[in-house]
Amino acid sequence: MTKLWSPIQVGRMTLSHRLAMSPMTRSRALPDGTPGALSPLYYAQRASLGLLISEGTQPSADGQGYLLTPGIYTESHIAGFKRITDRVHDAGGHLVIQLMHVGRVSHPDNTPHHRQALAPSAIAPGIGMFTASGMQDIPVPRAMTSEDVLATIEQFRVAAAAAIQAGADGVEIHGANGYLIHQFFAENANVRRDSYGGSPENRARFGIEVAQAVAKEIGADRTGFRISPGSPAAGLNEGPNGPEVYRVLIRELARLNLAYLHVLHRGNEEFLQEIRSLWPNVLLVNRAGRPLEKLTMDLDAGIADIVPVGTWALANPDLVRRLKEGAPLNAPDPETFYGGGARGYTDYPTLAELASKR
Numbered sequence: 001m002t003k004l005w006s007p008i009q010v011g012r013m014t015l016s017h018r019l020a021m022s023p024m025t026r027s028r029a030l031p032d033g034t035p036g037a038l039s040p041l042y043y044a045q046r047a048s049l050g051l052l053i054s055e056g057t058q059p060s061a062d063g064q065g066y067l068l069t070p071g072i073y074t075e076s077h078i079a080g081f082k083r084i085t086d087r088v089h090d091a092g093g094h095l096v097i098q099l100m101h102v103g104r105v106s107h108p109d110n111t112p113h114h115r116q117a118l119a120p121s122a123i124a125p126g127i128g129m130f131t132a133s134g135m136q137d138i139p140v141p142r143a144m145t146s147e148d149v150l151a152t153i154e155q156f157r158v159a160a161a162a163a164i165q166a167g168a169d170g171v172e173i174h175g176a177n178g179y180l181i182h183q184f185f186a187e188n189a190n191v192r193r194d195s196y197g198g199s200p201e202n203r204a205r206f207g208i209e210v211a212q213a214v215a216k217e218i219g220a221d222r223t224g225f226r227i228s229p230g231s232p233a234a235g236l237n238e239g240p241n242g243p244e245v246y247r248v249l250i251r252e253l254a255r256l257n258l259a260y261l262h263v264l265h266r267g268n269e270e271f272l273q274e275i276r277s278l279w280p281n282v283l284l285v286n287r288a289g290r291p292l293e294k295l296t297m298d299l300d301a302g303i304a305d306i307v308p309v310g311t312w313a314l315a316n317p318d319l320v321r322r323l324k325e326g327a328p329l330n331a332p333d334p335e336t337f338y339g340g341g342a343r344g345y346t347d348y349p350t351l352a353e354l355a356s357k358r
């Protein structure tokens with residue numbers, strides 16, 4: 001018997017099942033970072049997934065990389081997210097805002113202040129980025145000073161407070177996918193000689209200090225953390241010390257008693273087992289691209305407590321009902337993942353809508 005439909009407590013949230021929506025950037029915010037007019041509907045449509053983790057949201061102007069991603073650092077951002085959380089709560093769901101600082105994965109054309117991006121070290125990721133004038137190479141970032149490091153941690157803290165003010169049930173700190181916190185972990189993006197570079201303890205320090213500041217501000221029981229061990233996203237190579245950085249990090253996050261750890265898992269099964277043994281609280285495992293018949297394998301094996309889904313949730317607002325009934329799923333349309341309007345955003349039909357059209 002699968003655990004999929006059994007309830008679970010995650011920090012302050014009581015969830016009725018073990019599915020969740022994975023964070024997904026949809027690039028439909030207004031140019032000033034206020035969530036777009038359709039966002040409340042998009043999230044509310046998916047409320048039966050229980051725990052919705054928002055699209056990556058910048059805690060500051062420096063934190064933005066992509067065009068039209070939302071922020072959570074102005075009054076207008078807070079008001080925009082309040083419209084989302086109100087609709088999600090009315091529909092019975094929970095919303096956690098993912099705090100995503102992209103670090104070096106940014107282009108000055110895409111940020112409000114057009115300044116050079118900040119990163120652990122002055123090393124470009126070696127990839128391109130879509131800007132208003134098309135694809136461009138990402139330029140070399142500026143290495144963060146000690147003051148920048150402290151100021152950035154402070155931005156995470158203030159953004160977490162803003163998320164709560166906007167009615168969010170918590171925040172997820174984005175430490176995955178090649179963005180700022182992950183850059184600190186990785187050998188080829190962090191060549192610092194201060195207490196934030198070098199040893200595994202030092203590489204993990206920035207992520208830990210962000211988690212400490214956020215947990216102190218809003219409560220560890222409203223704080224989650226996402227990692228993607230071994231991921232080469234955005235030009236990263238963690239190097240041979242990668243696993244040790246995660247051991248240090250996870251032990252400290254456990255000491256902080258964060259509500260959950262979220263692993264974007266890409267295949268190192270042994271290390272996933274080790275993470276499970278190191279992490280005492282709720283563990284979310286998002287197995288990228290897993291086939292439907294394997295959805296519950298990590299739950300049933302006792303590795304995961306919750307299995308977030310990305311593209312299936314994007315394309316199936318009533319995914320919970322469809323899985324319960326064994327109904328076929330809508331196919332996601334990658335053409336409309338990023339940017340645009342309602343098409344591919346709020347117009348994926350539910351089973352009920354499909355039936356009424358017949």
Ligand SMILES: Cc1cc2nc3c(=O)[nH]c(=O)nc-3n(C[C@H](O)[C@H](O)[C@H](O)COP(=O)(O)O)c2cc1C
Nearest residue numbers: 022023024025055056286288289290309310311337
């Ligand atoms: C359109 C799209 C946008 C994404 N944006 C984010 C993001 O903002 N933050 C993040 O941590 N992961 C992001 N991801 C990764 C997803 O959360 C998830 O890990 C990935 O899609 C694999 O899971 P799936 O096979 O269930 O879709 C994104 C994925 C997609 C498809």
